[in-house]
Amino acid sequence: MVYVCGAKVYPVGRHYDKSVVDMALEVSGPLVRECGEPEAIVFATYLSPFQEDFDNHAQLFAEYLGTDAEVYTVASGDGSGGAAISLGEKLVKAGYKRVLVVGSDKTNDFHSKHAVEQLTTLIAPYERYYGTTYSSVHALAARLYMKRFNLSREELSQWAVVMHSNAIDVPHAQLRFPVKIEKVCSSNVISEPLRLLDAHPFSDGAAAVMLTSESSPVELRTASASSKLTVANRDLTFMDSTYKAMKKLGVDGVDAVEVHDAFSIAGLIALESLGLAERGKAIELLNERPKEINPSGGLKARGHPIGATGVYQVAEGFSAITEGLGRLGKVSSFLTHSTNLMGASTYLTYLKEV
Numbered sequence: 001m002v003y004v005c006g007a008k009v010y011p012v013g014r015h016y017d018k019s020v021v022d023m024a025l026e027v028s029g030p031l032v033r034e035c036g037e038p039e040a041i042v043f044a045t046y047l048s049p050f051q052e053d054f055d056n057h058a059q060l061f062a063e064y065l066g067t068d069a070e071v072y073t074v075a076s077g078d079g080s081g082g083a084a085i086s087l088g089e090k091l092v093k094a095g096y097k098r099v100l101v102v103g104s105d106k107t108n109d110f111h112s113k114h115a116v117e118q119l120t121t122l123i124a125p126y127e128r129y130y131g132t133t134y135s136s137v138h139a140l141a142a143r144l145y146m147k148r149f150n151l152s153r154e155e156l157s158q159w160a161v162v163m164h165s166n167a168i169d170v171p172h173a174q175l176r177f178p179v180k181i182e183k184v185c186s187s188n189v190i191s192e193p194l195r196l197l198d199a200h201p202f203s204d205g206a207a208a209v210m211l212t213s214e215s216s217p218v219e220l221r222t223a224s225a226s227s228k229l230t231v232a233n234r235d236l237t238f239m240d241s242t243y244k245a246m247k248k249l250g251v252d253g254v255d256a257v258e259v260h261d262a263f264s265i266a267g268l269i270a271l272e273s274l275g276l277a278e279r280g281k282a283i284e285l286l287n288e289r290p291k292e293i294n295p296s297g298g299l300k301a302r303g304h305p306i307g308a309t310g311v312y313q314v315a316e317g318f319s320a321i322t323e324g325l326g327r328l329g330k331v332s333s334f335l336t337h338s339t340n341l342m343g344a345s346t347y348l349t350y351l352k353e354v
Contacts, residue, residue: 002092003216004209004351005035007315012174012205012303014108020048021061023206024104028065031100035210038100040070040091044084046077046307050118051109061102069100077122078262080105081207081310082338082347086222088211089349097213103308104206112202119306122341124230132231135199135263137342139191141236142265146193148237149280151268153193157184158283159264160197160300162290167297169326174203174303198264203303207311209318215354218321220314222349223249229344239343242273249348255331256292256320258313260339261299270337295320295328310338310347317351 008027015023024043032038043058058073076083081103088101107115119134145151160179167173179197187196211220225244228234257276261267268282271293277285286293296302296316299309316325317334324330333352339345 001213002089002220003212003214004218004220004318005098005212005214005216006031007209007318008207009172009312009315010206011172012203012305015106015204016108018204020045020052020057020104020106021064023204024061024102024208025064027206027208028100028102031208031210032065035212036098037067038069038098038210039096040072040099042072042074042084042088042091042099042101044074044080044103044307044311045105046075046080047107047115047118048105048307051106057104075307076345077340078306079310079338079340079345079347080307081312082336082349083310085209085310085314085349086224086347089220089222092211092213099211100208101211101311102206102208103311105305105307106204107202107306108204115202127231133191135191135194137231137236138263138265139194140231141269141342142193145237145265145269151283153185154181155283156198156264157181158286159261159267160184162286163261163294163298163300166291166295166327167301170296170302173297173301174201175297175301194263194265200262200299200304203305205303205305205308205312207308207315209311209314217354218318218351219354220349220351222347224345224347226345227343229341236342237269239269239273239339239346241343241346242270242337242339243275245346245348246274249350251335251350254335255333256295256328257335257337258294258296258298258316259337261294262304262342264300266342267294267298273343274337291327295325310336313338314349314351317349321351321353
């Protein structure tokens with residue numbers, strides 16, 4: 001069995017005065033004092049090597065933390081945090097007593113156009129050559145989904161409305177203010193039909209989770225799967241890797257879920273790919289259970305410190321089970337969903353009360 005001893009998060013936002021290592025230390029120090037020295041550290045980041053012109057964050061972090069623990073760096077695009085949790089679980093199963101999983105990333109030290117350029121490097125080179133971008137992949141998915149399932153622009157905007165509403169009561173969330181459907185629909189176009197308020201903000205932040213073999217109040221298990229990277233070779237209205245990972249996980253129902261909603265359309269598609277809603281019916285589930293879907297506000301409103309996001313999700317699941325999270329309150333089970341480029345790979349984590 002693998003358990004979660006504790007979790008800490010740094011407020012998501014713009015932290016020009018903090019480095020990736022600074023934020024990681026602030027969340028990890030208290031966790032080590034609370035749970036004990038880790039035997040291994042798994043460090044997730046993505047944009048920080050480009051932002052800080054430095055690519056050995058994990059080793060420097062371990063040195064400043066004052067530990068001789070083994071160090072591993074995980075970089076799996078915007079799914080890096082989820083991949084780090086998966087690796088951490090495997091290390092505990094392999095015999096490590098405690099594994100510290102840390103996600104820390106920055107996107108705001110440079111102009112946002114540079115962050116956009118780096119996100120585009122997730123796309124297969126020949127597709128990128130012909131103009132495919134991170135935003136346009138999601139826009140293609142939105143256009144296909146809206147046509148196939150007769151989803152209106154106003155219905156799609158409901159995702160952002162719910163996410164912002166959930167984030168208001170989450171102290172570490174970045175966008176803690178309400179929005180209306182009309183505001184979402186009239187915001188600037190990013191890539192038709194997606195608009196500014198369909199998209200995640202650029203965020204800085206860090207989160208840490210201590211995994212352990214010692215019995216604790218929250219049990220954890222993961223499942224992951226991969227699919228095709230190339231956009232031309234997959235159905236963008238369904239995340240095949242998410243479907244396969246959920247089958248591996250073998251969970252029938254959950255009290256709450258955090259899905260990887262880099263854009264609003266990705267949230268709807270994720271719910272259906274997880275089997276939580278029928279194809280084309282995710283908007284109905286969102287309207288029926290708004291507090292249980294992305295209770296943190298999701299990538300859309302909690303924010304998206306890209307390499308750290310998957311670790312935030314697990315830390316939030318731990319909080320939801322042990323003390324309650326925002327409007328959701330306290331639950332007994334929680335599912336997190338982290339993906340690389342909208343389902344090229346999926347990393348699921350299931351947490352439940354012991």
